[in-house]
Amino acid sequence: MKKNVLIVGAGGVGHVVAHKCAMNNDVLGDICIASRTQQKCDAIIESVLRKNHLKDTTKKLYSRSVDAMDIPSVIQLIKDTKSEIVINVGQAYVNMTVLEACIETGVVYMDTAIHEDPDKVCENPPWYANYEWKRKERCAEKGVTAILGIGFDPGxxxxxxxxxxxxxxxxxxxxxxxxxxxxxxxxxxxxxxxxxxxxxxxxxxxxxxxxxxxxxxxxxxxxxxxxxxxxxxxxxxxxxxxxxxxxxxxxxxxxxxxxxxxxxxxxxxxxxxxxxxxxxxxxxxxxxxxxxxxxxxxxxxxxxxxxxxxxxxxxxxxxxxxxxxxxxxxxxxxxxxxxxxxxxHEVESQAISYTAGVPPVAAAILIARGDWDVKHMVNVEELDPKPFIELLDNMGLPTEVIEKPATFAAPVIESL
The missing domain is CATH 3.30.360.10 (Dihydrodipicolinate Reductase; domain 2)
Structure with a gap:
């Protein structure tokens, strides 16, 4: 059973991730929030404590400063915090450096968006093949679970x-x-x-x-x-x-x-x-x-x-x-x-951040329980969706299904 979560990124999505991890820290263990600006991490911690969301008060909730573009620094942070699950909700520019640190240390990696090169805008498809999927073999060789795009959309x-x-x-x-x-x-x-x-x-x-x-x-x-x-x-x-x-x-x-x-x-x-x-x-x-x-x-x-x-x-x-x-x-x-x-009212967030921030915590719980700890790199659709959707139903993001809904009539779409 894996435990101790490192959250990389202290923006709106990181805020929600921290709240939901704290609400499930009896399963997830200690929680560290890390960002280039530690003050932003501390503000999130204040929000979590203000809402009384630290379920198990014997577990730690703390912050660290890190340059997520620096692989050795992220590696050292993972080791220092004894984290076994890394939830990357920093800018998409840091995906590959954080992933490399996770592969090197053998810990779980998750993100909520596809990697972007700062110097390349809207690269040609398939985007995952340009960066993430090139590391599939190394994840499998080291038994590293890497779940890509585990927000809402993608996710x-x-x-x-x-x-x-x-x-x-x-x-x-x-x-x-x-x-x-x-x-x-x-x-x-x-x-x-x-x-x-x-x-x-x-x-x-x-x-x-x-x-x-x-x-x-x-x-x-x-x-x-x-x-x-x-x-x-x-x-x-x-x-x-x-x-x-x-x-x-x-x-x-x-x-x-x-x-x-x-x-x-x-x-x-x-x-x-x-x-x-x-x-x-x-x-x-x-x-x-x-x-x-x-x-x-x-x-x-x-x-x-x-x-x-x-x-x-x-x-x-x-x-x-x-x-x-x-x-x-x-x-x-x-x-x-x-x-x-x-x-x-629940976590001092707006719904866009909430919908993106709750799913990676549900995934972390499934990994901690062993359900999704697959030891290789996957996109979300490659995993069993049912336990994930069931967890989300109880964590604030219920799924509804309509048979014969209002018809979606898209026009014929051709290439330019």
Missing amino acids: VVNAWCALAQKDYFDTIDTIDILDVNAGSHGKFFATNFDPEINFREFRKVWTWIDRKWVLQKVHAIKVDYDFPVVGNCPVYLTGHDELHSLSKNIDANSIRFWMGFGEHYLNVFSVLTNIGMTSEKPLKIAEGVEIAPLKVLKALLPDPASLAPNYIGKTCIGNFIKGTKDNKPREIFIYNICDHAECY
Whole structure:
């Protein structure tokens, strides 16, 4: 049985991970939160203690400072803290250094997003094959469990795909992953997670159509869908992490990702992009200083974690899946509804961070129990989805299934 958790990253998702780990520390053991800025870790610990979430007070909850881009430093931190499970919720730039440290020390590795090279934006698919999957053999040789993309999307939506393939369908034609935030944070403009990572996604759209990769423009294809609870919302075809593993591991003709954007968001984003503020390429200003406009924009926008106190409304994330069962057509919508205000009441977080932060803790519990400690590298859809979904039902992210939902009518999508 593995125990003692090291959380790398002290942003909004790390905040939720720490709360949920503390609430399950009778199983998970000691908890260390590490970030380049230790003060941010200490603020999370204060929140955990304020909410009285440390279930077993004989276990430690403490912080450390670490440069997650420095492999020897991460290795030493793992050894010093006697951690056997590492949950990486830092920026996607640190994935490979943290993974390397986990392979070297033989401990469990988990992350919630695909790796990104700071100098490469929207690389061509399949993204996992560029970085993570190259380390599969070494993980297997050393018996290291590495679970990739164990947030919500990617993460829970991958598990739903596995569940659908296992229990609901004999054949799957299309999977449409739909993510809409119908909440309001009260700010003129903000992103719900790291603005730098957020805006880097919106350069081009790679999607999986008729078993091949198709390239499309960003925010070019729109569908209105009548979601449960939150109602009719517009969603736009978008590239996303989970497509790159689901296209390999799930037998479906087409797998697409759609994200909800309001008109105001798109207008502001368009202006920022057109004047160059979303560019990651450094430029020299009059004083001779070089700086990337995107980093300036990130500094100007609200910290996603700061949005939580005043956030209202709900999110809906779900998979609309179409196929056959017993030679008959079948359509289902498998989904979760999450309430911003309820998340804040429970863990002082907004729902976007909550949906991403709860799943890795559920996975850590399954690893500690031995259910998911598979001793090699996997994406979530390669694991048994049922114990994971059952845990999430009891941890604040219940799964619902609708048979014959409102039809999702996507247009014909062709490559540019």
